[in-house]
Amino acid sequence: MDIFLASPSGFCAGVTRSIEILDTAIARFPGELIYMKHAIVHNQHVVDSFTARGVRFVESIEEIPDGSVTILSAHGSAPQVLTRATEKRLRIIDTVCPLVLKVHTEAKRFRDLGYEILYIGTAGHAETEWVAGYAVGHFHVIAKSVDVDSLSLPTDTKLALLTQTTLSVDDTRSLVETVVKRFPQITLPKKEDICYATLNRQNAVKALAEKVDTVLVVGSRTSSNSNKLVHVAESAGMRASLVGTWRDIVPDMYAGSHAIGITSGASTPDILVKEVIAVLEKAGGIYRGAIETVNETESFTYSDKIFAI
Ligand code: SF4
Numbered sequence: 001m002d003i004f005l006a007s008p009s010g011f012c013a014g015v016t017r018s019i020e021i022l023d024t025a026i027a028r029f030p031g032e033l034i035y036m037k038h039a040i041v042h043n044q045h046v047v048d049s050f051t052a053r054g055v056r057f058v059e060s061i062e063e064i065p066d067g068s069v070t071i072l073s074a075h076g077s078a079p080q081v082l083t084r085a086t087e088k089r090l091r092i093i094d095t096v097c098p099l100v101l102k103v104h105t106e107a108k109r110f111r112d113l114g115y116e117i118l119y120i121g122t123a124g125h126a127e128t129e130w131v132a133g134y135a136v137g138h139f140h141v142i143a144k145s146v147d148v149d150s151l152s153l154p155t156d157t158k159l160a161l162l163t164q165t166t167l168s169v170d171d172t173r174s175l176v177e178t179v180v181k182r183f184p185q186i187t188l189p190k191k192e193d194i195c196y197a198t199l200n201r202q203n204a205v206k207a208l209a210e211k212v213d214t215v216l217v218v219g220s221r222t223s224s225n226s227n228k229l230v231h232v233a234e235s236a237g238m239r240a241s242l243v244g245t246w247r248d249i250v251p252d253m254y255a256g257s258h259a260i261g262i263t264s265g266a267s268t269p270d271i272l273v274k275e276v277i278a279v280l281e282k283a284g285g286i287y288r289g290a291i292e293t294v295n296e297t298e299s300f301t302y303s304d305k306i307f308a309i
Contacts, residue, residue: 001254003280004211005273006204006263007290012197014097015041015267017300018074021095025071026053028307035064037081038073038126040095041267042223044244061085069093069309075126076100078133079108091309098300099195100127103162106189107134110160116153118142118186120175121164125224128164145178159186165195166225166266168232169202196298197266198225202232204293208261209233211291214254215240216280218273219265226265233261245272246279260285 011019022040035056039047047057055071061084064070070090072081074097085092096104107117117135120142121128132139142148153159161179163172172194179186208215215233219226219242226242233240238261241253254260260280264273277287 001257001280001283001285002211002259003277003285003287004208004259004261005277005287005290006201006208006261007292008197008200008204008294008296009263010266010268010270010273012195012266013298013300014074014099014195014197017302018095018097019046021093021302021306022050022055022071025069025093025307026055029069032069034069034071035090036071036073037061037064037077038075039222040071040073042226043220043265043267043269045269045272046267061088061090064088064090067091071095073126074100076104076130078130080133081130093306093309097165097195099165100131103165104131104134106160106162107131107139110162110187111135111138113158115158115160115187116140118151118159118161118179118183119163120161120167120172120179122167122224125164127166127224131162142175142179145175148175148178148182151182153183156185157183159183161186161188163189163194164224166198166228167194168228168235169194169199170232170235197296198228200294200296201225201229201263201266204291205229205232205261205263206236207291207293208263209236209238212257212259212261213238214257214259215261215263216249216253216276217242217263217265218245218276219268220244223265223267226268229263229265233263243276246275249276249279251283254280254283261291 076096
């Protein structure tokens with residue numbers, strides 16, 4: 001059984017930036033408790049490693065003592081959270097991904113202009129919940145075409161379309177077409193808000209189909225983009241399973257396979273992928289290297305001023 005690695009896969013520029021900022025904050029504020037609102041990324045291994053270094057992860061800003069050093073995650077934050085953080089005099093370091101921030105800025109701008117926002121995304125996902133805070137009462141989540149059918153909006157409503165960054169590109173394309181058919185007056189994003197990393201990882205999985213019949217996606221169940229990679233692999237005709245770590249692998253996942261492809265979500269550390277490959281090698285697999293579809297060079301910088309809190 002041959003083993004191939006999809007490339008690019010793993011950490012994106014937004015996740016790398018967020019982790020670097022938290023890492024630096026730990027060094028910059030020795031002896032202080034550092035609070036992180038929400039998981040820094042949707043990966044338990046990463047969360048556990050920072051928990052072991054003393055970072056306290058919380059879901060509500062109310063759990064954080066007034067005046068504390070507080071890191072906000074790459075998924076962005078609702079404006080109500082930022083207001084409450086100011087009231088509590090929290091010393092905020094916001095690691096929101098610049099691509100997520102772009103969607104928030106668009107939501108606020110359209111709402112200020114009186115638009116209703118249609119948002120292609122997953123209800124309940126952090127990114128969805130928090131961007132909704134910029135258009136409370138005027139925000140409509142669309143996950144399937146039936147959601148478009150069930151919208152009851154006057155025909156002359158000013159509408160703007162936004163999308164979650166980590167969705168399946170193919171699914172989003174067909175939903176955008178459905179929305180435009182129903183609401184031809186809708187203002188579309190300048191370009192789809194799905195990020196470069198999501199697009200690149202999905203294209204890399206599709207390219208695996210030339211060599212492999214089975215795919216293991218390394219990523220957490222809570223990771224939207226990891227789940228979508230499973231869907232993309234299956235849509236391309238491959239058997240696919242999501243594994244959090246090598247411990248989740250069972251022989252049934254690759255039984256009868258002549259070649260297996262490995263990929264990982266944008267929040268998955270490389271070490272977890274290496275461990276998965278090692279386990280498959282022990283089971284008789286031969287690692288043949290990476291199949292690269294694009295050389296990803298994006299990086300998101302930040303100013304040292306971010307720590308002046
Ligand atoms: S997946 Fe894309 S939008 Fe999300 S953190 Fe990474 S670069 Fe940013």
